[in-house]
Amino acid sequence: MPRTLREGEAVNGYVATKLLNVGMMAWAFAAKAPDGQKVFLKQYRSPSVAVDWYKGYVNYQRELKTRIQSKPVHKFCVKLIDQFEAKVGPLTFFQVFEFVEGGHDLEKILERIRVKPSSVTWEQRLIWSRVFLAGINQLHEAGVVHGDLKPPNVQFLEDRGITAGWKPKLIDMDFSIIADKRAPWHGKAAYVGSPRYFSPEHLQSEVPQPASDVFTCGLILYQLLADMHPYGKAEDPAEYLAEAKKHSAPKPKLVGRLRGEDAVTNELMDCLHRCLDPNSRNRPTAREVNLALNGRTVEPPAPAIARPPTPTPTDAHSSGAEPSSKARSSPTPTPKAGKLTLVNDSGAPLEISITTRIGRPLLRRFGSEAEFADGEQFVLEVRDDVWFAVPVTAAKNHTLLNGNPLESATGLKDGDVIALGSRSGSRTALPLTVKLR
Numbered sequence: 524m525p526r527t528l529r530e531g532e533a534v535n536g537y538v539a540t541k542l543l544n545v546g547m548m549a550w551a552f553a554a555k556a557p558d559g560q561k562v563f564l565k566q567y568r569s570p571s572v573a574v575d576w577y578k579g580y581v582n583y584q585r586e587l588k589t590r591i592q593s594k595p596v597h598k599f600c601v602k603l604i605d606q607f608e609a610k611v612g613p614l615t616f617f618q619v620f621e622f623v624e625g626g627h628d629l630e631k632i633l634e635r636i637r638v639k640p641s642s643v644t645w646e647q648r649l650i651w652s653r654v655f656l657a658g659i660n661q662l663h664e665a666g667v668v669h670g671d672l673k674p675p676n677v678q679f680l681e682d683r684g685i686t687a688g689w690k691p692k693l694i695d696m697d698f699s700i701i702a703d704k705r706a707p708w709h710g711k712a713a714y715v716g717s718p719r720y721f722s723p724e725h726l727q728s729e730v731p732q733p734a735s736d737v738f739t740c741g742l743i744l745y746q747l748l749a750d751m752h753p754y755g756k757a758e759d760p761a762e763y764l765a766e767a768k769k770h771s772a773p774k775p776k777l778v779g780r781l782r783g784e785d786a787v788t789n790e791l792m793d794c795l796h797r798c799l800d801p802n803s804r805n806r807p808t809a810r811e812v813n814l815a816l817n818g819r820t821v822e823p824p825a826p827a828i829a830r831p832p833t834p835t836p837t838d839a840h841s842s843g844a845e846p847s848s849k850a851r852s853s854p855t856p857t858p859k860a861g862k863l864t865l866v867n868d869s870g871a872p873l874e875i876s877i878t879t880r881i882g883r884p885l886l887r888r889f890g891s892e893a894e895f896a897d898g899e900q901f902v903l904e905v906r907d908d909v910w911f912a913v914p915v916t917a918a919k920n921h922t923l924l925n926g927n928p929l930e931s932a933t934g935l936k937d938g939d940v941i942a943l944g945s946r947s948g949s950r951t952a953l954p955l956t957v958k959l960r
Contacts, residue, residue, distance in 0.1 A: 525566070525568065525571065525611045525612045525613055525615040526611055526612045527542070527550050527566070528550065528552060528564075528566055528611060530542065530552075534566075534609045534611065534617065535605075535607050535609055535617070536556070536557040537554045537555070537556055537557070537562065537564055537605075537617075537619060538554055538555045539552040539553075539554050539564060540552070540553050540554055540555055541553040543563075544917070545915070545916050545917040546568075546915075547568075547569070547880065547899075547902050547904075547913060547915065548567060548568060548569045548697060548698075549565045549566060549567045549568055549569075549697070550565070550566045550568065551563065551564070551565055551566075552564040552565075552566070553622065554619070556604070556619070561622045562604060562619050562620065562621065562622050563601075563619070563620040563621065563622045563623075564617065564618075564619055564620075565617065565618045565619075565620070565697075566611065566615060566617055567615060567616040567617070567618075567697075570616075570708070570712075571613065571615075572613050572614045572615070573613070574711075575711075576707040576708050576711055576712075577616075579707030580616070580707050580708065581606075581608065581616055582707075583701070583704075583706065583707050584606060584616075584618070584697075585606065586701060586704070587667065587696070587699060587701060588603050588606065590665050590666060590667055590701065591603070591662075591665060591667065591696075594661070594664065594665040595661050595664075595665075596658070596661035596662045596664065596665045596667070598661075598690065599657070599658030599661055599662065599690070599691055599692065599693055600658075600662075600692065600693045600694075600696065601620050601621055601623055601678075601692050601693065601694045602620060602621040603618060603619070603620055604619045604620060604621060605617075605618070605619040606618045606619070618697075620694075623678055623680070623692055623694070625680070625681075626678040626679055626680045626681075626692065627678065627679040627680075628674070628675060628677075628678060629651070629655075629674040629675070629677040629678070629679065629743070629747075630673075630674035630675040632651070632674075632679075632747075633674050633746050633747065636648075636746070636747070636750060637750075640750050640778065645778055645779030646779075648747050648748055648778070648779070649748070649779070649781075649816065650688065650689055651679055651689060651691075651747065652744055652747055652748060652816050653813060653816045653817060654679070654689050654690060654691050655677060655679075655691050655740070655743075656740060656744075656809055656812050656813035656816060657691075657813055658690075658691040658693060659672075659693075659736055659737075659740055659809040660808070660809040660810045660813055662693065662736075662809075663702075663733040663736070663808070663809050663810075666701060666702045666703055667696075667699055667700070667701060667702065668699060668700040668702055668731050668732060668733055668735065668736055669693060669696060669699050669736050670698060670699050670700050670714060670715055670716065670731045670735070670736070671695060671696075671698060671699075671715045671716055671717060671720075672720060672736055672739040672740065672743070673717045673719075673720040673739070673743075674743060674746075675695075676693060676694050676695045677691055677692075677693060677694075677743075678691065678692040678694060679691055679692075680692060697715075698714070698715040700714070700730070700731055702732070702733065706730075709730070711906065711907055712878075712904070712905070712906050713728075713877055713878035713904065713905045714730065714731050715878070716731070716877070716878075717880070718760065718763075718879060718880065718884075718885065719742075719752065719754070719755060719757075719763070720739045720742055720743075721739075721760065721763065721764075721877070722734075722735035722736075722738040722739055722803075723738065723764060723767050723768060723801050723803070724738075724803060725877060726760055726763070726764040726767075726876060726877055727764070728876075728877070732803060733808070733809065734803035734804070734806045734808075735803065736809065737798050737806045737807065737808065737809055737812065738767075738798060738799060738803070738806065740798060740809065740812065741795055741796075741798025741799045741806075741812075742754070742799070744775075744795055744798070744812075745772070745775050745795065748775065748777050748778065748779075748795070749775035749776055749777050749778060749795075750778060751775070753771075753772030753773070753775075753799065754766050754767060754771075754772065758871075758873075758885070758888055759873050759874055759875070759885065759888075760874070760875055760876055760877060760879060761862075761874040761875075761876065764876075767799070767801055768801045769801075770799060770800060770801050772796065772799050773796075774792050774793065774795075774796045775792055775795050775796065776792075777791070777792060781818045782818055787818040787819075790815055791815045791816060791818075794807055794811065794812055794815035795812070795815075798812060861959060861960055862874055862875065862876045862959075862960055863875045863876075863903060863910050863935070863957060863958070863959055864957075864958040864959075864960070865881075865941070865955040865956070865957065865958075866955065866956050866958055867889055867953070867954055867955050867956065869889045869890040869892075870888040870889040870890060871888055872958075873885060873886075873888060873889075873955075875903050877905070878902065878903065878904040878905055879902070879903050880899045880902050880915075881896075881899075881900055881901050881902065881903060882896055882897055882898045882899040882900045883896045883897065883898055883900070884898070886900070886953065889953060889955070890953075892943070892952040892953040893953060895920055895943045895945075895952050895953065896918070896920070896943055896953070897915065897917070897918040897919055897920070899915045899917075899918070900915055900918050900920075900922055900943070901913060901914055901915055901918070901922040901929065901941070902914075902915065903935075904932070906932075909934050909935075910934070910935045910957075910959065911932045911933060911934055911935065912924055912929055912932070912933050912935055912939075912941060913929075913931075913932045914928075914929040914930065914931070914932075919946070920943050920944060920945055920946060921943070921944040921945070921946060922941065922942075922943065922944075923940075923941065923942040923943065923944040923951065924939060924940070924941055925939055925940055926940075926942075926951075928944065929941075935957050935959070936957070936959070937957065937958060937959045938956065938957065938958075939956075939957040940954050940955065940956055940957070941954075941955045941957065942954040942955065
């Protein structure tokens, strides 16, 4: 595993000035570029050079950068300035991005709405929704699936030079997917997603597609325009998936109207509800959602004439050739490690079927000791059909595995016990038994 850059240390001419975040996949720094510009530097922990898909990941990131920067969508994405490999211990992958300051984080906007709905006007909500979907439409037009859309990954920047007055910036696209090329981690690591924003495809071990982004956009737009997360009360991925597969979300009750007209407002509500259709072929496209947000009529597809399947990513398209008709059939399923369940005597079991960040919100079902956990405490991750526990090093308390601090990604077996431990070693809390099946 590479060591962490030290503050003041230079790599490829970039000087790390401040450690900002320790994530599951990377360390993030504020840094100074050779020209003195402030930049955002990511040093990757995963994939490491030790895994067989590391080199494929590096090449995939270069192609992803080319696709985005050669298309209009580059205006909607945080600018990737540089990417390179350097030795920090072993060979390590780095990316350098523009440093975004002064924007509006969508997560903070939604928190304002939750605390005081009247603090954000309908007009503001509608503008943000429109520019957000315009960006997602451009991303899909470039043949890229974000794959991990969630409110913290959407920033809004004021831009008085454009009519809308705001432009979105999409971030955290490290594991975004080129729609016509199989990802190098396919079948070896899970596709990245986030609890409460997973699409059904994420939770059913399928390759995320543009319609998967649309599902998550639907969840976000429900919160932004109707003050509700339709599946926000589902406490674990299994429960969440069951609700999503039933399409149990009600049609959204919007807090405002489009141009005061009932017809176009009702069409928008119908469109947002179809975003959450469990059958991905019945969902509208990002372009159609944006049209509905702008009061344009969008006809729902006839159930018997579903939209053609999204081209299945395959290894054969590394040259950029058009996918064959055979490749358009259905996604190759990711090998399944089976479900993992965490149990103890204090609450309902927590069932996991996909790589999931485990923290205080999910652990509260097990009682008050969950308050000793951070928002992200550890990660349960599938690798090559095996479940691993991965520590989050920034957590204030240790994650313990069978009584010992979890120092690195460790394979799990049935009956293992994961718990929380104080840094002083004086207390252990919240023991959870691992059940594999």
